[in-house]
Amino acid sequence: MSGKLTRIVVGALVVVIALGFTHAWLNLGFDPLRAVGLREAAPEEAKFKVGFLPVTCHLTCPVSDWIRKNMNGKGLFEPVRFSGWPELKEAHISGQTPATFMLAPMAMALRQQGIKSKIVFLGHRDGSALMVRKDSGIHDFKDLRGRRVAVPNRFSNQFLLIFKALKDRGMTMDDINLVEMPPPDMPAALYAKAVDAIISGEPFMGQTELDGYGRVLYQARDLWPNFISCVMVVNDSFAREHPEKVQDLVTGIAKSGLWLEGGMDHRMKAAVAVATQYYNQNPRLLRFVLSKPPDRVTYGNLRLSQTEFERIMQLALEAGILKRPIAFQEYADTRFSENTTGVGPYPWRGI
């Protein structure tokens, strides 16, 4: 190779190495001073990863981490934010995130497909809305006949909610045109009239209201009281090897849920902290969906109830997203949830 060409190759390698160091320093928390021994290294405990999406259904994950860090100076786990359901699910089944928040029917379906994980706790209640355009002539569920409705995923409880609402009104899935769409894309699709109605977890539904073109046709609880969309799922092996960590995680979620129910002041503080530190969203959006109305999404009662899951299972079977029934004990591990009985909110007043 000629001298000039060698210089180019060596130069390219130097650029890659320099980029690697800069990237590690700027984005991965690498400290060059610590690396060369000029700064003392703080001992850091290895934390397990918990997967979540920037939606209110998963809010207790960052809130629990935020409160713990402020109360004890350190968190129990490393919250890992994903951008979509498929990546969140794949990271969990590959063991990268031993615990994750997930759609309830998806957790059941994964168990049925042989994935060794179980539901240990709920993530929230309510917190979904069926939205239409303000200027649309849709004022009742029956007006959706022949219209295009977007749901987040076929393994979502929002899909089952639509299925249930249709069934309650003597309609079938053939009466509407259902499409699957990632929730972040739903507001723009509604605005552009690409779909007639959208349903997913918040804050994406509230955003259409805030921006002035969306109208709530139904809150989830109007169609399905105490609606559950997402649950917390833990790998069987992690629960077997570290039951104390799972209990700590579940109790923390329960405590942060109750803390969020401790008054609007708590909700507003959490909205700002989570929006800026975890979700990278406009705090105004989270403040809106956590307050208008105050029970739009609730976090007070997150314990597992067999009756509720059997209802979901029944609907999933009828809708055809599950092929055969599975026993509650097969996909849910209630011991951690049971131990949260009598637990109170975090004794913290907020920043």
Place this chain on the structure above:
Amino acid sequence: MAGDLKGEAMKSRLESLLLPLAVAVCFVLGWHFAVRWSGSDIFPTPKQVLSGTAELARKGVLFKYIVASLFRVSCGYMLAVLVGIPAGLLMGWFGRARAAFNPALQVLRPISPIAWIPVAILWFGVSDLAPIFLIFLASLFPIVTASMAAVQNIQLNYIRAARNFGIGGLELFKKVVFPASLPQILTGLRLALGVAWLVVVAAEMIAVNSGLGYLIIDARNAGKRYDLVVAGMAMIGLIGLGLDWLVRRMETLDEVRWGISGR
């Protein structure tokens, strides 16, 4: 006469600068008025995109994200170069190697890197390795294919002449085969760099928390921040232009102008 030539060169240089600039101005104006006339308050105007970019720069994340994306792309691309050029040269030179590996290569080549995302997460988890792997895969195939074709297309005269001079074995590869293949390999490298940069958005869909692709995906999750989505797109486009310019500069080197004449 010399003055005329100088004037011509000046005119041509001015044209090559002014023509694309005029197209860019027309595009931005067309975009601005299209948004204004449609009355859309969702799709951003060029001004909103500019202020979104300024906001990212003020927060210091723009530079961080550019570095992250450039690192992942350069790392994946360099790995592809290191693996792809020798593999392509060997497959081009040895008929049996080509017969053995080419069908597999042609099967893997049309698979979009997006389809590899689940595999990347299962194999490499949620670290930088997964996006680097996707970028490596995307850029590997154009490099292997170009290197293989380059060796196959070498004029036999070169090989015969070299052999007449008693050059053979590794020496032949080093002094004739590799330099004669370089122009075509470089075309492959240029193509592969474009592809590598193209898949950065898909590659950063995996749970990384930095990068221009991540910026676009994150902005979609952040509510009505389409200004940031378009800002990310514009940055990817502009950096892509810069990278292409760098590789085109390499094409002007004497070492890679073997057997080709410029127009």
